[in-house]
Amino acid sequence: MTRNPATNIASRVMSDDRKGRFATLTFDREVAAPLAVLWEAWTAPAARAIWAAPSPSVTVEFLEADTRVGGRELSLCKVAGQPDISCECGWLELQPMLRSVNYEVISSEGVTQSVALVTADISGTQERSRLALTVQLSSLAEDMEAGYQEGFGAGLDNLAGTAERTMVLQRRIQAPRSVVWGAWMNAETLPQWWGPDGFSCRTQRIDLRTGGDWVFDMIAPDGTVFPNHHRYHEIRPEERIGYTLHWGENGPKHADAWVSFEEQDGATKVTLGMVFSTAAEFQEAKGFGAVELGLQTLGKLERFVTSG
Structure with a gap:
C-alpha cells in the first residue's frame, strides 16, 4: 500500500x-x-x-x-x-x-x-x-x-x-479548460484576442514552447505602437505558463508573469499574475490602468472562445 x-x-x-x-x-x-x-x-x-x-x-x-x-x-x-x-x-x-x-x-x-x-x-x-x-x-x-x-x-x-509589486487578474470563463488553453497556446489564435479592447497585435516572431518567445507590437486604437517581447520558460499543458515580459525585442525586463488554468465544473478559472521588476513600475502600471486593461484582455479571450 x-x-x-x-x-x-x-x-x-x-x-x-x-x-x-x-x-x-x-x-x-x-x-x-x-x-x-x-x-x-x-x-x-x-x-x-x-x-x-x-x-x-x-x-x-x-x-x-x-x-x-x-x-x-x-x-x-x-x-x-x-x-x-x-x-x-x-x-x-x-x-x-x-x-x-x-x-x-x-x-x-x-x-x-x-x-x-x-x-x-x-x-x-x-x-x-x-x-x-x-x-x-x-x-x-x-x-x-x-x-x-x-x-x-x-x-x-x-x-x-x-x-506588494504583484498584480493578479482572474476571470471565470464559461468554456472547457482544453478550449481556453487551445486559444492561448496557438500561434494563430493568440494574436487575435490578446490585448485590451480596441488594441491589435502585429507579430514579428512567435514560438509558443518552453524556450520560445513571442515578439510583437501592440497597436493602440490611436495608432500608438508598443513593442513587446514575451519569453517562455515554463509550459505545463492545460495547467500553467511561465514567461517574462520585456520592453521590445531583447529589451529590459519589466515583469515576471504566469497564467494558470483551473477547471471548475466545465468552466475555466484563468489567473494571470505579474511581478513587476520594481515597485515604481508596478505603481506606474496601476496608474495607467493596467488592471482594467488586463481584465479587458481576459474578457476578449472569453468572447473569442465562446463566440463560435
Whole structure:
C-alpha cells in the first residue's frame, strides 16, 4: 500500500528522533497587498522563485514545481564555494486564500539535514493581508533552529516585498479548460484576442514552447505602437505558463508573469499574475490602468472562445 507524504515524513522524523533537535518557530507578516495577491505570491512557482532566496548571495534554482495537493517542489540553493543545498517541498493541504500545509526536507550532498512541517494561515481584505506561519522543525544533522529563523525571516520579508509589486487578474470563463488553453497556446489564435479592447497585435516572431518567445507590437486604437517581447520558460499543458515580459525585442525586463488554468465544473478559472521588476513600475502600471486593461484582455479571450 502506498503511504502518503505526510506519513513518510513523520516516519523519517520518528526514526531519527534520538539524535534530532526539535523546535516550533512562528512568523507573522503584514503585507500591503490584497488577500488574493498574497496567496498567489505564496503559492505560484514563478513568484516563489523570485522571493525564495534569503539573501543576494544565494541563488535558488527550481528543478520541479507542482503546486497542488500531492505535488512537490524541488529546488537547489547555491552559494559560491559551498555544496548545493537541496530542498524538497511537498504540498499536503491547499485551501485557496486561507491555508496551506507542506512538508520540507533539506539535504546536502545526499545527507538529510532537517525535516519540517510548515503551516501557513492567510487572511486579509482587498487592501491588506496577513500571513501567519508555523514551522515544526526537526534538525537531524545539527541544531538548525537559528538558520531556519534567519532564513524564513528573510524569505518572508522578500515575500512581502514581492506581493506588494504583484498584480493578479482572474476571470471565470464559461468554456472547457482544453478550449481556453487551445486559444492561448496557438500561434494563430493568440494574436487575435490578446490585448485590451480596441488594441491589435502585429507579430514579428512567435514560438509558443518552453524556450520560445513571442515578439510583437501592440497597436493602440490611436495608432500608438508598443513593442513587446514575451519569453517562455515554463509550459505545463492545460495547467500553467511561465514567461517574462520585456520592453521590445531583447529589451529590459519589466515583469515576471504566469497564467494558470483551473477547471471548475466545465468552466475555466484563468489567473494571470505579474511581478513587476520594481515597485515604481508596478505603481506606474496601476496608474495607467493596467488592471482594467488586463481584465479587458481576459474578457476578449472569453468572447473569442465562446463566440463560435
